[in-house]
Amino acid sequence: MAQPAAAKPAFVERPSLTLTRRFRARPEKVWAAWTDPETLIGWFCTTKAKPGTLRAELDVRIGGRYRISFDMESGEHSEVGGVYQEVVPNEKLVFSWAWHSTPERESLVTVAIKPDGAGSLMVFTHEQFFDETARDNHTKGWNELFAQLEAILA
Numbered sequence: 001m002a003q004p005a006a007a008k009p010a011f012v013e014r015p016s017l018t019l020t021r022r023f024r025a026r027p028e029k030v031w032a033a034w035t036d037p038e039t040l041i042g043w044f045c046t047t048k049a050k051p052g053t054l055r056a057e058l059d060v061r062i063g064g065r066y067r068i069s070f071d072m073e074s075g076e077h078s079e080v081g082g083v084y085q086e087v088v089p090n091e092k093l094v095f096s097w098a099w100h101s102t103p104e105r106e107s108l109v110t111v112a113i114k115p116d117g118a119g120s121l122m123v124f125t126h127e128q129f130f131d132e133t134a135r136d137n138h139t140k141g142w143n144e145l146f147a148q149l150e151a152i153l154a
Contacts, residue, residue, distance in 0.1 A: 014107075015135035016127035021146050024119045025153040027090045033149055034093055034111055035060045043149040044068060062087055066095065082106070097126065105130040 023030055032039050037056040045054045053071040060066070062084055069079035082096035091113055098106040110125040124142065129135040 014127065015129040015132045016125065017129075017135055017139050017142070018126075019124045019139075019142055019146065021122045021124070021150065022116055022119060023122065023150060023153045026118075027113045027115055027120045029153060030113050030120045030122055031090045031093075033153065039152075040068070043152045044145060045070065045148075060084060060087055060093075069100075082109075086110075102130075105134065107134075 033043060034040065035058060037058050040056045040058070041054045044056070054068070055070070056066070056068045058064075058066045064084045064087075065081060066084065067079060067081035069077065071077050079100040080097060081100070082098055084093070084095045085108075086092060086094035093109075093111040095109050096106050097109045098104075107126060107128045107130075110123075110127075112123040112125075114121045114123075124146075126135075126138055126142065129138065
């Protein structure tokens with residue numbers, strides 16, 4: 001008697017977000033904001049972190065790891081990190097994203113950068129969130145950070 005075919009696991013669509021930003025900076029400058037530790041520190045710090053408490057270690061190559069850590073005014077330590085999966089200088093950066101407090105909730109970030117007139121167009125996609133609350137919290141956080149990025153790129 002033939003065995004029934006094993007059912008394929010159902011694909012579970014996870015929450016995601018896509019944000020688009022135009023910057024008055026060439027793609028090379030936007031790229032550096034994501035790949036140069038000192039430049040990243042200049043915009044990635046949230047208003048809840050104390051000045052000088054943000055650290056960034058970036059090994060920007062396929063399979064390379066990154067870690068961004070900061071200490072909050074409340075005394076709380078936060079850290080996020082992951083592995084670079086795709087690196088196309090000045091065009092595309094894909095990396096995993098997981099907070100040290102919830103490493104099982106790994107998600108995926110894609111930063112696509114294209115020339116746009118005298119500036120750049122950045123399409124930022126963050127996908128595979130654990131749930132809608134995580135997506136909503138990250139949407140708020142990314143929008144705040146991108147406002148700071150826009151200020152340093154101006």
